[in-house]
Amino acid sequence: MTDAPTADRPEPAPPRNVLWRALTGLGWRRAGVMLLLGFAAGIPILLVFSTLSAWLRIEGVSRTEIGFFAWAGMAYTFKFVWAPLVDRIALPFLDRWLGRRRSWILFSQFALIAAMLLAASATPGEGLVVIAMATVLIGFSSATQDIALDAWRIDVAEDEHQALMVAIYQWGYRLGMIAAGAGALMLADATSFNFAYAVLAGLMVIGIAGVFLAPEPPRPKTLGGGTEAVEGAVGGNPLGGVAAWLYSAVVAPFVDFLVRYRWIAILILTLIGAYRLNDFILGYMANPFYVDMGYTLSEIAAISGVYGVFAMLAGAMLAGLAAVRWGVYPVLMVGAIISAVSALGFTWMAMVQPTDPFTVVDGAALSPWPMEKNPAIWRLTLAITAENMAGGWAGTALIAYMSSLTNRAFSATQYALFSSFFALPGKLFGGFSGIMVDSLGYASFFTTTALIGAPAVLLVWIVMRWRAAREVASAPPQIS
Structure with missing residues (x-):
């Protein structure tokens, strides 16, 4: 039987027990x-x-x-x-x-x-x-x-x-x-x-x-965004009932979001759309890049499809733990930075031949990996590690941020709105990714994707400053 916690000795709550209790x-x-x-x-x-x-x-x-x-x-x-x-x-x-x-x-x-x-x-x-x-x-x-x-x-x-x-x-x-x-x-x-x-x-x-x-x-009951006022105004009018249904289903979720955030709502949606833009554009050309570099489908599957997924999950877990310790906004800022920087790993890989030997210093290869005869796999693994861990971190940060913006009365529609704005720029500009590669080459293309991530860093900083100012304004006055 576990001893009861005391004021001098709080309950230790090891991670496994915390997870078990949560489940x-x-x-x-x-x-x-x-x-x-x-x-x-x-x-x-x-x-x-x-x-x-x-x-x-x-x-x-x-x-x-x-x-x-x-x-x-x-x-x-x-x-x-x-x-x-x-x-x-x-x-x-x-x-x-x-x-x-x-x-x-x-x-x-x-x-x-x-x-x-x-x-x-x-x-x-x-x-x-x-x-x-x-x-x-x-x-x-x-x-x-x-x-x-x-x-x-x-x-x-x-x-x-x-x-x-x-x-x-x-x-x-x-x-x-x-x-x-x-x-x-x-x-x-x-x-x-x-x-x-x-x-x-x-x-x-x-x-x-x-x-x-x-x-x-x-x-759930649909409340907020003027829904109750509209439904009360139409009474038993059938056409009014249809109009009220359309308002509560389509209009009210957006009205609620705009009323709660006012002018900053446009900036928030811009941040959501810009946050993963560089990852979207890079992602469309990643597999064609691996194929053109000479990797087999099995190699791509093992490094990108299996190992890369677990690297992404590791980044997501680190972001979750960091958010518990420091909050969503600092984690959101770190995610924007490392997401942009990680694209440079592909620039580095594109600038070297996939079959170049390792640089040898004092008769020994620099890499301790058992893949010394195939440096292309080594380089691919490093680039995917950086990109996927950064992507896992940034993705978790963005989901947590979007969830914090949602009103539970309109959770499905508002979350769909946020996730659509998250995907819109990537889908729109991603269609030109092939043209960019054909025009710039792979190395310059990946460098450009890194630069595309810079505006997200600025937008996160602006939203953080706005949130801090709002918290100061809404804080109760201190009694001296």
């Missing part, structure tokens, strides 16, 4: 379901971006055309447009059977399976139309799944458990990315990309199981 408080069922649903959410994203770009490059598609495929993922950018529909519309039969949140998750998962199988039936070398259609459908269905999943996560857990739910989601999500990244590349290397896509469609069954195991959260 127990959250509920093992919800934790397990979050892991399964996170896995299903992590599969589609790479089928719109890096895995797709590797397939297209190997099939001989030009880098310019690969860059244009970035626009196929615009659904992630504009998902806030139909997020209110996911929040308010009841799907026939499914809504009564599963509830609002789970029915939309299941519907989007079936659409994803159909789109993946469509892509599996096509060949890029014979034409890109079917691949483009399948990719657009994957992006739209995946974005819809994200909307419903975010709403389920926010509704099913209390405020004190949200961070833990996000952490569990990230682990499931990254495992799904491993399957769609490294797993797909390894399968494609041994068989074909068509077979890999079919296997990934089958793995979506894991997410379907999560839907049936998940508890359905109670439907």
